Amino acid sequence: MIRFLTAGESHGKALTTIVEGFPSNLRIENEYLNFHLKRRQAGYGRGLRMKIETDTAEILSGIRFQKTLGSPISLLIRNKDWENWIEKMSPENKKSKIEKITIPRPGHADLVGISKYNFDDIRNSIERSSARETAARVAACSIARKFLEEFGISIGSFVESIGGIYSKNNIAKNLFNNELPKNFTGWSLSELADKSEVRVLDQDHDEKIINKIKVAKKKGDTLGGTFFVVATGVPTGLGSFVHYDTKLDAEIAHSIMSINAVKAVSIGTGFEAAERFGSESHDEIILKEKTLSRRTNRAGGIEGGVSTGLPIIVRAAMKPIATLMSPIESVDLQTMRPVDARRERSDFVAVPACGVIGESMLAWSLAKYFLEKFGGDSMEETKDNYKAYVQKLNGRIRKNF
Numbered sequence: 001m002i003r004f005l006t007a008g009e010s011h012g013k014a015l016t017t018i019v020e021g022f023p024s025n026l027r028i029e030n031e032y033l034n035f036h037l038k039r040r041q042a043g044y045g046r047g048l049r050m051k052i053e054t055d056t057a058e059i060l061s062g063i064r065f066q067k068t069l070g071s072p073i074s075l076l077i078r079n080k081d082w083e084n085w086i087e088k089m090s091p092e093n094k095k096s097k098i099e100k101i102t103i104p105r106p107g108h109a110d111l112v113g114i115s116k117y118n119f120d121d122i123r124n125s126i127e128r129s130s131a132r133e134t135a136a137r138v139a140a141c142s143i144a145r146k147f148l149e150e151f152g153i154s155i156g157s158f159v160e161s162i163g164g165i166y167s168k169n170n171i172a173k174n175l176f177n178n179e180l181p182k183n184f185t186g187w188s189l190s191e192l193a194d195k196s197e198v199r200v201l202d203q204d205h206d207e208k209i210i211n212k213i214k215v216a217k218k219k220g221d222t223l224g225g226t227f228f229v230v231a232t233g234v235p236t237g238l239g240s241f242v243h244y245d246t247k248l249d250a251e252i253a254h255s256i257m258s259i260n261a262v263k264a265v266s267i268g269t270g271f272e273a274a275e276r277f278g279s280e281s282h283d284e285i286i287l288k289e290k291t292l293s294r295r296t297n298r299a300g301g302i303e304g305g306v307s308t309g310l311p312i313i314v315r316a317a318m319k320p321i322a323t324l325m326s327p328i329e330s331v332d333l334q335t336m337r338p339v340d341a342r343r344e345r346s347d348f349v350a351v352p353a354c355g356v357i358g359e360s361m362l363a364w365s366l367a368k369y370f371l372e373k374f375g376g377d378s379m380e381e382t383k384d385n386y387k388a389y390v391q392k393l394n395g396r397i398r399k400n401f
């Protein structure tokens with residue numbers, strides 16, 4: 001069973017994570033973690049923080065000479081902005097009077113946070129509820145992503161829309177129609193998307209979306225959007241239909257929904273399937289070059305909570321960032337008078353980053369179910385188990401019927 005825990009406040013000294021349960025002898029290079037951390041910080045519409053900080057992960061334990069030891073892996077991401085927050089965020093006694101924040105931002109965790117934890121300063125809930133925490137997730141989940149790559153599982157993402165402007169690229173249709181180039185990989189989507197400032201797959205919409213973000217910025221407003229996360233090379237048989245908490249689609253939905261500001265997740269054609277006939281929704285089983293195949297992949301690579309072997313297709317929606325420079329209404333909890341919500345340094349749009357975090361969370365879910373199925377204390381053992389399963393599966397299907 002793999003697990004990870006993150007700790008750290010947005011303007012505290014650092015973020016940390018402990019990752020546990022990966023087999024020994026998995027090659028992890030520091031640059032690999034930093035590469036994905038950098039991807040998370042990119043995208044048109046992000047705030048000042050991304051310009052003043054470059055996230056890097058220091059490996060504190062669990063890896064020796066670039067290989068995992070099977071022991072807990074701990075990673076540290078320093079908040080470079082900490083030096084400007086030492087007094088405000090000190091774990092020691094207060095040295096001077098720190099002004100309390102008493103005006104909650106609608107849409108953020110400000111009001112629920114102080115209500116639940118009995119705080120009199122909203123700063124106490126801002127800090128941990130900030131999407132800054134996702135930097136630690138990307139670092140932790142990069143271990144999972146690297147693990148999956150060893151088995152040919154490849155993950156990528158792209159932005160479908162921002163502020164209602166949809167990219168016209170046909171790739172989603174091709175994915176659902178199971179019409180993909182022979183060597184198509186999930187990562188090839190990210191390779192292309194990362195070339196765009198808003199991580200869309202067509203240049204034309206890049207510009208249209210950037211213009212819409214410029215409008216939002218000018219108005220002091222923010223935007224959300226939708227994105228896809230896709231995994232290829234996932235073997236048949238991850239997950240199970242026997243329990244509510246062993247279904248792969250439920251696991252993935254949980255992972256993606258846990259990302260800050262994500263309000264909807266679907267697998268395959270999702271909500272659209274609800275409007276169609278069954279004959280237009282399911283994936284016919286066919287023979288392609290004498291092997292079992294599917295005419296389409298509307299199920300998004302999961303049937304009955306179990307991976308089918310086709311690409312896993314996840315789509316998610318992110319709401320607009322809650323911090324507005326032209327704020328909406330709120331109440332000052334000190335005076336109990338209506339006021340404008342508080343302004344705070346923030347992003348205008350973070351959908352491109354959300355896609356990268358989606359990749360990370362999908363990697364985590366797949367690695368979790370992969371290791372539950374194949375187990376192993378060392379990579380060599382996991383690989384042997386995996387190979388044996390794939391070989392048997394290929395032979396068995398034909399023999400049994």
Ligand code: EPS
Pocket residue numbers: 010047048049050108129130131132133134135321322323345346347350
């Ligand atoms: C973020 C860091 C934060 C925000 C953003 C995400 O840094 P700061 O608050 O110092 O600007 O830029 O957080 C949010 C959008 C949010 O709603 O919490 C990051 O590293 O991703």
